[in-house]
Amino acid sequence: MKNKVAEDTYLIGIGVSPGIGIGEVSLVDQRPLIDKSLIDVSEIESELLRFRGALDLAKQQLQKINHTVSKQPHLRDHVYILDTHLLILEDEMLVSGTEKGIQERMNAEGALSRVLDELRSLFDTIDDEYLRERRSDVDAVGERLLRILTGVGERTIGNIGRKSLVVAHELSPAETMQMDKSRVLGFITDRGGRTSHTAILARSLNIPAVVGLENITTMVFDRVPVIIDGSTGVVILNPSEHTFKEYLERKQTFEFLERDLRSYHDLQPITTDLERISLRGNLEISSDVEQVKNHGAEGIGLYRTEFLYLGRSEPPDEELQYRSYCEIVQQVDGHSVTIRTLDIGGDKFVPELNLADEANPAMGLRAIRFSLQEDRLFRIQLRAILRASNCGKVQIMFPMISGVAEIRACKRILNEIKGDLDREGIPYDHNLRIGIMIETPAAVMIAPLLAQEVDFFSIGTNDLIQYFLAVDRGNEHVAYLYDPLHPAILRALKAICDAANDAGINVCMCGEMAGEPLYTQVLAGLGLHALSMNPACVPRVKRVLRQISKADGELLVDKLLELSTSKEVSIVIEQEMRNRLPDIFAQPLI
Numbered sequence: 001m002k003n004k005v006a007e008d009t010y011l012i013g014i015g016v017s018p019g020i021g022i023g024e025v026s027l028v029d030q031r032p033l034i035d036k037s038l039i040d041v042s043e044i045e046s047e048l049l050r051f052r053g054a055l056d057l058a059k060q061q062l063q064k065i066n067h068t069v070s071k072q073p074h075l076r077d078h079v080y081i082l083d084t085h086l087l088i089l090e091d092e093m094l095v096s097g098t099e100k101g102i103q104e105r106m107n108a109e110g111a112l113s114r115v116l117d118e119l120r121s122l123f124d125t126i127d128d129e130y131l132r133e134r135r136s137d138v139d140a141v142g143e144r145l146l147r148i149l150t151g152v153g154e155r156t157i158g159n160i161g162r163k164s165l166v167v168a169h170e171l172s173p174a175e176t177m178q179m180d181k182s183r184v185l186g187f188i189t190d191r192g193g194r195t196s197h198t199a200i201l202a203r204s205l206n207i208p209a210v211v212g213l214e215n216i217t218t219m220v221f222d223r224v225p226v227i228i229d230g231s232t233g234v235v236i237l238n239p240s241e242h243t244f245k246e247y248l249e250r251k252q253t254f255e256f257l258e259r260d261l262r263s264y265h266d267l268q269p270i271t272t273d274l275e276r277i278s279l280r281g282n283l284e285i286s287s288d289v290e291q292v293k294n295h296g297a298e299g300i301g302l303y304r305t306e307f308l309y310l311g312r313s314e315p316p317d318e319e320l321q322y323r324s325y326c327e328i329v330q331q332v333d334g335h336s337v338t339i340r341t342l343d344i345g346g347d348k349f350v351p352e353l354n355l356a357d358e359a360n361p362a363m364g365l366r367a368i369r370f371s372l373q374e375d376r377l378f379r380i381q382l383r384a385i386l387r388a389s390n391c392g393k394v395q396i397m398f399p400m401i402s403g404v405a406e407i408r409a410c411k412r413i414l415n416e417i418k419g420d421l422d423r424e425g426i427p428y429d430h431n432l433r434i435g436i437m438i439e440t441p442a443a444v445m446i447a448p449l450l451a452q453e454v455d456f457f458s459i460g461t462n463d464l465i466q467y468f469l470a471v472d473r474g475n476e477h478v479a480y481l482y483d484p485l486h487p488a489i490l491r492a493l494k495a496i497c498d499a500a501n502d503a504g505i506n507v508c509m510c511g512e513m514a515g516e517p518l519y520t521q522v523l524a525g526l527g528l529h530a531l532s533m534n535p536a537c538v539p540r541v542k543r544v545l546r547q548i549s550k551a552d553g554e555l556l557v558d559k560l561l562e563l564s565t566s567k568e569v570s571i572v573i574e575q576e577m578r579n580r581l582p583d584i585f586a587q588p589l590i
């Protein structure tokens with residue numbers, strides 16, 4: 001018997017889909033209990049058949065959901081997730097690994113669980129958040145199979161009887177897609193991260209969501225009153241009357257502001273003193289281009305091409321890359337697409353490319369270093385990008401440049417390929433703009449020299465902060481040190497922007513910092529010309545941008561540069577933004 005939940009029990013998770021949900025808990029089925037046992041040699045054949053039967057049934061279930069979901073316009077773009085799950089059902093490691101376990105006399109549930117554990121630990125070694133989160137897709141498929149094998153049956157949350165906040169250990173994308181939006185007021189899960197497909201879907205469906213609470217399913221039971229704030233990640237169990245009223249008011253304000261947000265779609269990204277700062281989308285998967293357009297972003301400021309290399313036994317050839325790039329370029333209504341060359345190694349793990357094991361991969365053979373060494377792969381990609389520049393506006397960008405020699409080497413190879421294309425009579429944009437990501441301290445220190453070599457800079461704050469502060473971006477033990485407002489980072493940003501502006505080249509920011517509305521005024525004051533972010537962040541950033549001035553931003557930056565700690569910097573920024581836009585930057589309640 002669980003204890004009654006104490007009044008105003010505050011929990012903090014990861015807010016992945018903004019909005020406030022107030023209601024009662026609907027605790028969704030726990031994971032199936034798995035009986036792992038040994039089988040007799042004589043049972044191996046029938047156990048193999050049972051496993052294959054489960055694979056077939058899982059396939060049919062997913063195809064059925066796929067069919068239903070494809071008919072719903074707001075979900076159609078996400079059908080690829082179900083296709084991914086169908087592919088996982090055919091994955092060699094999953095299928096052969098489980099069959100091997102059965103041959104070793106494990107029952108199917110036991111053998112499958114072992115493989116799932118192995119896959120989970122493989123994913124856990126990945127630093128990049130987006131790739132690591134793909135583990136949740138394997139988990140979802142694993143759970144579907146285990147439910148079939150244990151006879152628990154398919155879990156559906158589409159038919160929840162009453163309006164409630166769904167609490168679950170984890171929700172698979174298929175389940176999230178089947179939710180009846182009119183009944184689900186929000187969802188809260190033990191597992192998950194910001195870039196899990198479920199989180200992405202929750203944002204598309206506009207359902208407030210907080211994930212990663214670790215043990216919420218063991219703390220609550222059906223009908224416990226709960227409030228969630230999908231922006232801050234706050235979850236309050238059994239709220240007091242006072243808290244309830246506070247959040248009801250916040251919910252009304254949020255909903256008012258949300259309606260207001262839609263009106264920003266076609267408005268210009270322009271400050272009150274008429275400074276135009278282009279707001280662009282970051283893109284990982286080509287099918288997300290729709291998201292970029294739906295949120296009113298002006299083209300793509302960062303296309304992370306490494307995702308094209310994932311899940312293939314061979315790197316994508318020139319033709320495939322050309323077609324993918326072209327398809328994206330043709331969809332962005334005449335805006336530009338900044339294609340970043342392969343950025344793997346270190347935090348981005350592409351198993352298919354067989355990178356060497358390195359003791360210190362973040363400082364190893366990654367990004368441009370890998371491309372310059374793997375000349376053949378690099379040339380294929382450059383040819384594809386150059387050819388795609390004939391389909392629309394393309395810019396090329398090289399990741400993790402740390403010296404002038406590196407960018408010169410890139411340009412030399414690019415020029416050789418241009419020469420080849422000229423000889424072959426293949427068209428491309430002869431004025432293709434070339435840029436680099438500024439992600440290393442070395443690049444910051446020599447920014448004025450680098451600015452002489454390229455047409456634009458793009459600041460990758462995710463890596464820049466990691467290298468500047470010597471804090472592994474994926475290591476939760478030092479996460480408290482990973483701070484975009486560290487005075488060293490502000491000084492670095494200032495140096496980069498000044499170098500670009502002095503040289504008369506454009507400077508963009510495409511790390512996560514660009515999508516945080518709290519920083520928009522500072523970024524305008526630093527002199528950035530463009531911000532590229534998760535497309536869903538564009539309307540919020542645009543709303544702030546249109547209500548601040550660059551001149552005030554400059555004054556704010558001057559003030560911040562006098563401060564000595566991150567804490568002081570964040571207090572000043574929060575105060576400034578709260579004074580200026582009190583509705584948007586409300587005081588946190590805890």
Ligand code: PEP
Nearest residue numbers: 460461462463510511512
């Ligand atoms: C960055 O480092 O800020 C960046 C945008 O690149 P990625 O996150 O892909 O390393």
Ligand code: MG
Nearest residue numbers: 439460462463
């Ligand atoms: Mg980076």
